Amino acid sequence: MIHGKDRLFRLRCEIQALGDDDDAVGNHSTSGCNPPIVEDDDDDLDFENWDGDDDTGGRESSSDDSGYEEFLREMSDKDEKINSLRDMGFSEDEANMAITICGVDADLSVLVDSISASQVTEVCHSRNLSDHQVTARCFDSFGGRKRARLIEESKKKRKRYGGGAQGKRPSSDGSDEESMPLPKPMVGFNLPGYRGPSMTRVLPELATGPPYFYYENVARAPKGVWAKITRFLFDIQPEFVDSLHLCAAARKRGYIHNLPTENRSPLLPLPPKTIFEAFPHYKKWWPSWDQRTHLNCLQTCMAPATVTERIQQKLSSSGNPPPQSVQKYVRHECSKWNLVWVGKDKAAPLEPHEMEYLLGFPKDHTRGVGKTQRYKSLGNSFQVDTVAYHLSVLRGMFPNGVRVLSLFTGIGGGEVALHKLGIHMRVVVSVEIGEANRQILRSWWDQTQTGTLIEIADVKSLKDDEIATYVRRFGGFDLVIGGSPCNNLAGSNRHHRDGLEGEHSSLFYDYFRILNSVKSAMANM
DNA sequence: CTCAGGATGAACCAGCCG
DNA sequence: CGGCTGGTTCATCCTGAG
Numbered sequence: 408m409i410h411g412k413d414r415l416f417r418l419r420c421e422i423q424a425l426g427d428d429d430d431a432v433g434n435h436s437t438s439g440c441n442p443p444i445v446e447d448d449d450d451d452l453d454f455e456n457w458d459g460d461d462d463t464g465g466r467e468s469s470s471d472d473s474g475y476e477e478f479l480r481e482m483s484d485k486d487e488k489i490n491s492l493r494d495m496g497f498s499e500d501e502a503n504m505a506i507t508i509c510g511v512d513a514d515l516s517v518l519v520d521s522i523s524a525s526q527v528t529e530v531c532h533s534r535n536l537s538d539h540q541v542t543a544r545c546f547d548s549f550g551g552r553k554r555a556r557l558i559e560e561s562k563k564k565r566k567r568y569g570g571g572a573q574g575k576r577p578s579s580d581g582s583d584e585e586s587m588p589l590p591k592p593m594v595g596f597n598l599p600g601y602r603g604p605s606m607t608r609v610l611p612e613l614a615t616g617p618p619y620f621y622y623e624n625v626a627r628a629p630k631g632v633w634a635k636i637t638r639f640l641f642d643i644q645p646e647f648v649d650s651l652h653l654c655a656a657a658r659k660r661g662y663i664h665n666l667p668t669e670n671r672s673p674l675l676p677l678p679p680k681t682i683f684e685a686f687p688h689y690k691k692w693w694p695s696w697d698q699r700t701h702l703n704c705l706q707t708c709m710a711p712a713t714v715t716e717r718i719q720q721k722l723s724s725s726g727n728p729p730p731q732s733v734q735k736y737v738r739h740e741c742s743k744w745n746l747v748w749v750g751k752d753k754a755a756p757l758e759p760h761e762m763e764y765l766l767g768f769p770k771d772h773t774r775g776v777g778k779t780q781r782y783k784s785l786g787n788s789f790q791v792d793t794v795a796y797h798l799s800v801l802r803g804m805f806p807n808g809v810r811v812l813s814l815f816t817g818i819g820g821g822e823v824a825l826h827k828l829g830i831h832m833r834v835v836v837s838v839e840i841g842e843a844n845r846q847i848l849r850s851w852w853d854q855t856q857t858g859t860l861i862e863i864a865d866v867k868s869l870k871d872d873e874i875a876t877y878v879r880r881f882g883g884f885d886l887v888i889g890g891s892p893c894n895n896l897a898g899s900n901r902h903h904r905d906g907l908e909g910e911h912s913s914l915f916y917d918y919f920r921i922l923n924s925v926k927s928a929m930a931n932m
Numbered sequence: 933c934t935c936a937g938g939a940t941g942a943a944c945c946a947g948c949c950g
Numbered sequence: 951c952g953g954c955t956g957g958t959t960c961a962t963c964c965t966g967a968g
Contacts, residue, residue, distance in 0.1 A: 589945085625960060627944070658960080704959060711938045742957075779936060787960045817960095890960080898959030901941050 587633045589626055593649035593659060599673035599796060601652065607668065614641035614665050617883065617929060618812075620922055621666065621797065621821070623789065623890030624915075625897050626659040629906045632896060633661055636907070639919050641665075646797070650790040654678040655685040656702040656745075656765045658790045660890075662797060672799045674827050678767060678792050682747070685765060692748040696734050702745050702757075705765060706899060707786030709756040710744035722752035759785060767791025768823055772851060776843045784844055789820025789890065795828050801886065808833040808858070810881050812925060814866055814889030814918055815839065819848040821888040826855060834881050838863045838889075866917040871924045878928040887922050891915040 489502040596606035622640060626633075626647050633645055640663045650658035655678070679685035681700045683693075718737050725733050737754070740746065746754035757765075759781040763772050766788055773781040798821070801809060808831030813821055816839040825832055835852075837860060839845050845862055852860045861877075863869055878884065894900060895909025903909055 623960095627959065629943070657958085659958090660960085703957095706959075707961065709937095713938065739957090743959090777935080783960095785960090789960095893960050894962090897961065898943060900959085900961045902962050904943070904961090 586630065587637070587645070589647050589659075592652065593626070593647050594652050595646040595648035595662070595797075596668045597671065598648070598652050599671075599677065605668075608644060610643060610665055611641055614643050616665055618885055618887050618925055619664070619666050619801070620887040621662065621664040621794075621889075622918060623660055623662050623794070625893045626661045627898060628661075628893075628896040629904065632907045636661075636915060637663065639915075648793055650793045651701045653680075653792050653796070654765055654767070654790060655680060655682050656790075657704050658793070659704065660790075660793070662794075664797060666797060667800045670800060670803075671796055672802075674767070674792050674795045674799075674824075678765075686747065686761070689747050689749065692750055692753065694728070694748065696728055697738060697741060697748070699742070702747075702765070703742055705745065705757070705762050705786055707783040708899075709782055710740075710746060714740055714744055715746065715754055715756075718746075718754050719752050762786075765790075766820075767795070767827075768818070768820075769851075772823070773818055773847050775850065776847065780843045784818045784841070784847065787893075788817050789824065791820055791824045791827065794820060795824035798824055798830075798886075799828055801825070802828055802830050805830065805885055807831070809885040810834040810883065811836070812877075812884045812887045812921070813837045813839075814887070814921060815891055815914070816848060816889070817841070817844050819851060822848065823851070832856060832858045834859045834861070836861045836863065836877055836884075838866050838869060840865055866914060866921065869917075869921055871928075874921065874924045875928040875931075878925065878932065883929045883932060884925055887925055889918055891918045 592603070594601050594603060596608070597603075620640075622636075624636070626649075637643065637645060643663050643665060645661040645663045646668075647659070647661045650656065650660070653673075682702060683690050683700075718740055721733050721736065722729055728734070729737070741754055744756060746756060749755045759773060759778060760770060762782070762785040763770060766785060767790060768785075768788075773784055776784070809825065810833050811822070811825070813819075813835055816822070816837040819837075822832065822835060822837075835858065837845075837848060839848065839862070845864075849860070849862070891914050892911035895903055895905040895912035896907070897904070905912070907913060907915060
């Protein structure tokens with residue numbers, strides 16, 4: 408209990424940064440560290456098209472055309488605040504993050520305090536202090552001088568390390584708290600058919616439901632990212648799983664959830680585990696010197712024709728077997744682009760329907776949108792069997808179905824997983840920015856589901872009051888599920904691998920914000 | 933204007949070897 | 951321990967066609 412309070416206070420330090428010295432600017436509840444974390448900003452409801460309609464099988468969508476002007480106003484407001492913060496010596500990343508956390512409406516001084524508090528926390532963590540010490544530090548830091556000193560230290564430290572947003576830290580000291588080694592083999596707490604030790608865990612009190620929650624992102628994020636995500640998500644140990652242990656394609660992902668880990672059961676039939684089991688017909692043309700048994704991670708872009716042409720040209724102009732140098736080149740290209748052998752000397756990228764199959768989606772799930780869009784949507788999706796294995800424990804717990812808040816829904820990997828598990832979805836409130844993805848989910852929903860689907864376009868627009876309204880209307884949520892954008896974390900990103908504070912990946916903080924808002928609203932029921 | 937396709941490394945880790 | 955090599959990675963930018 409004590410620990411819970413400490414923890415809450417620490418999070419308050421890190422997220423909301425309500426300092427004593429700023430009470431002149433209208434801080435809301437400064438009463439200390441009592442739960443819930445989330446607080447109500449204002450009374451005016453800022454969502455539209457609320458008709459209270461609750462037809463079974465019906466759909467609602469929050470249209471945003473009438474909010475366009477407001478959107479523009481918000482954008483210019485945001486730009487103005489970013490400029491002000493930059494003038495004060497903060498980086499654009501820091502400004503963006505503060506606005507993400509506190510909201511665009513937040514007063515400038517609140518934003519400044521938010522940045523300061525996160526810097527304090529950084530110092531605390533970089534000094535490898537215990538939770539208790541961190542809490543004490545944060546407590547102290549709001550006094551004034553000490554905070555200024557810590558912030559100064561933090562700034563100097565950052566300057567010394569290059570100040571990049573990529574989390575570049577010297578890894579020389581072995582006591583680095585930020586490092587989070589990936590397990591080998593990457594099988595999570597347990598996997599079907601895996602004869603290793605099964606992991607049991609004890610969740611921190613604050614982490615337990617309701618609601619249950621399930622968060623996903625790429626395992627190989629830049630240094631320090633998973634440590635930070637873990638810190639926000641109640642210090643729950645992530646479950647790192649490479650889906651190649653379950654299907655024919657690799658997918659190294661980290662999952663943080665508060666679900667039970669005992670008595671899981673896989674989807675049946677088990678998916679094909681090797682390339683040849685999945686696509687027997689490719690055996691015919693597969694050269695013996697290409698010894699891949701699994702495909703690499705299915706990504707959002709496919710190989711251009713020039714790659715496959717070069718491969719064909721090199722192979723046809725050399726003997727059989729080709730010289731080692733050619734083999735090496737071709738193997739490398741095939742691994743990099745996930746090519747399969749579809750003819751003599753002919754390697755080709757996967758078709759969208761093959762990706763659907765490997766990822767555990769029904770055939771033609773993404774059909775109807777452009778091919779490029781299908782690749783993109785599939786590359787950004789869950790591996791259904793992996794997620795379903797984790798979610799399978801819900802089947803026995805919710806015989807009457809579940810109420811789901813689905814953030815960053817994409818093409819509905821979580822929903823498909825629940826459906827394939829035979830878990831009825833009474834309600835899904837889905838937040839997804841991509842029009843094509845919403846269309847894909849809607850089409851699947853109409854064909855397979857009888858529950859209520861509510862569609863929202865932008866996580867940023869989902870505020871406390873609207874969440875509270877949904878919680879009241881449906882009596883709460885049983886599951887909050889979602890994987891926040893990995894764009895700025897993924898290794899494939901050549902341009903903006905900016906870490907958790909990147910333009911898209913910082914939406915993680917909205918996942919965190921919304922999850923806490925749901926917890927808070929449900930606690931007040 | 934939209935759209936599809938082609939070109940575009942770097943970060944991180946693990947293993948090896950001197 | 952440090953340098954080297956190899957493997958892997960839910961992507962973005964630009965251009966030209968329509």
